Amino acid sequence: MSCSKGHHCCQNLKPKNAMPEMVSIVDIKNENPFVKTFTLDCSVDGQPGQFVMLWLPRVDEKPFSIAYDDGQNLELSIANVGTFTEQLFTKKPGDKVGIRGSYGKTFQYEDGEHLVVLGGGYGAAPLYFLAVEAVVRGCTVEFIIGARSAEYLMFEEKAMQLKAVKVHVATNDGSRGFTGTSVDLLNHLLNEGMKVDRIMTVGPEMMMKAVSDVALVRDIACQVSLERYMKCGFGICGQCVVDESGMAVCMNGPVMDHKLARAQAEFGKYHRDKVGRKKEW
Numbered sequence: 273m274s275c276s277k278g279h280h281c282c283q284n285l286k287p288k289n290a291m292p293e294m295v296s297i298v299d300i301k302n303e304n305p306f307v308k309t310f311t312l313d314c315s316v317d318g319q320p321g322q323f324v325m326l327w328l329p330r331v332d333e334k335p336f337s338i339a340y341d342d343g344q345n346l347e348l349s350i351a352n353v354g355t356f357t358e359q360l361f362t363k364k365p366g367d368k369v370g371i372r373g374s375y376g377k378t379f380q381y382e383d384g385e386h387l388v389v390l391g392g393g394y395g396a397a398p399l400y401f402l403a404v405e406a407v408v409r410g411c412t413v414e415f416i417i418g419a420r421s422a423e424y425l426m427f428e429e430k431a432m433q434l435k436a437v438k439v440h441v442a443t444n445d446g447s448r449g450f451t452g453t454s455v456d457l458l459n460h461l462l463n464e465g466m467k468v469d470r471i472m473t474v475g476p477e478m479m480m481k482a483v484s485d486v487a488l489v490r491d492i493a494c495q496v497s498l499e500r501y502m503k504c505g506f507g508i509c510g511q512c513v514v515d516e517s518g519m520a521v522c523m524n525g526p527v528m529d530h531k532l533a534r535a536q537a538e539f540g541k542y543h544r545d546k547v548g549r550k551k552e553w
């Protein structure tokens with residue numbers, strides 16, 4: 273089979289994955305001073321850990337994790353960090369954006385397991401989606417979130433409403449919960465005897481590296497979610513390949529076993545910007 277132009281190049285791409293679909297914003301919610309959750313009137317049949325490409329015509333197109341997808345609406349929790357996200361933050365309910373996806377690998381676990389999910393920043397959003405799904409699959413979940421102070425915490429109250437989910441909060445300044453980082457809190461809970469089958473973590477890479485170090489020392493299965501500069505999202509452009517394996521993170525991740533992440537020379541050290549320059553974390 274070939275595409276409409278008779279080429280063989282794009283024969284494996286479903287139209288939904290290759291081209292953005294224009295959808296409406298139906299709701300915008302402030303999560304903290306930097307992060308808003310955008311609810312869109314579409315579903316991409318997304319699973320926890322996967323991402324979509326969000327297009328603002330005449331601006332750019334950028335990757336964002338699926339914060340929720342219930343088959344009717346898609347939610348994305350987005351931090352305002354630069355030109356694209358600043359433009360997005362000017363949008364109002366009723367405005368349209370382009371969406372394509374879903375892309376990437378999901379979290380892997382077994383029914384009935386006892387999971388730790390550990391999030392930093394907007395990483396709490398895909399982990400909330402994961403917790404909802406995991407509870408349906410008979411899992412119990414320790415939901416650990418951390419922030420520099422209470423006002424930056426996200427999804428604490430939402431997660432508390434889930435049955436079979438226990439929420440643990442850490443703040444660097446002690447304004448809420450445990451005083452210290454989320455990784456300090458993880459170590460504290462494990463030292464107190466918490467047993468766990470698997471740890472899943474999403475957040476700043478240095479935080480995930482520290483979680484991975486804990487998992488390695490204690491021999492606990494662990495998955496991390498890598499962010500690399502992405503343009504196509506489905507393995508064509510080569511923008512997201514990592515040193516030195518040449519592995520495309522959009523296809524082999526973003527969620528991957530932490531041992532696969534650790535085998536990449538750049539994990540926990542650096543990433544590359546849009547022109548391939550190394551940037552230390």
Ligand SMILES: Cc1cc2nc3c(=O)[nH]c(=O)nc-3n(C[C@H](O)[C@H](O)[C@H](O)COP(=O)(O)OP(=O)(O)OC[C@H]3O[C@@H](n4cnc5c(N)ncnc54)[C@H](O)[C@@H]3O)c2cc1C
Nearest residue numbers: 334335336337349350351354355356357499500501502526
């Ligand atoms: C798989 C994946 C999932 C992501 N999920 C989320 C999410 O749920 N919420 C969220 O707020 N952000 C998420 N991001 C990061 C998000 O894509 C960037 O913050 C956003 O593109 C910044 O664009 P900007 O123009 O506002 O800022 P810029 O000033 O252009 O960039 C700020 C930083 O964002 C990163 N970035 C910029 N462009 C890209 C790109 N095309 N691909 C990857 N990183 C980029 C770079 O590290 C850059 O230093 C995710 C990234 C990836 C790869």
Ligand code: FES
Nearest residue numbers: 503505509510522
């Ligand atoms: S973003 Fe194009 S290959 Fe991964």
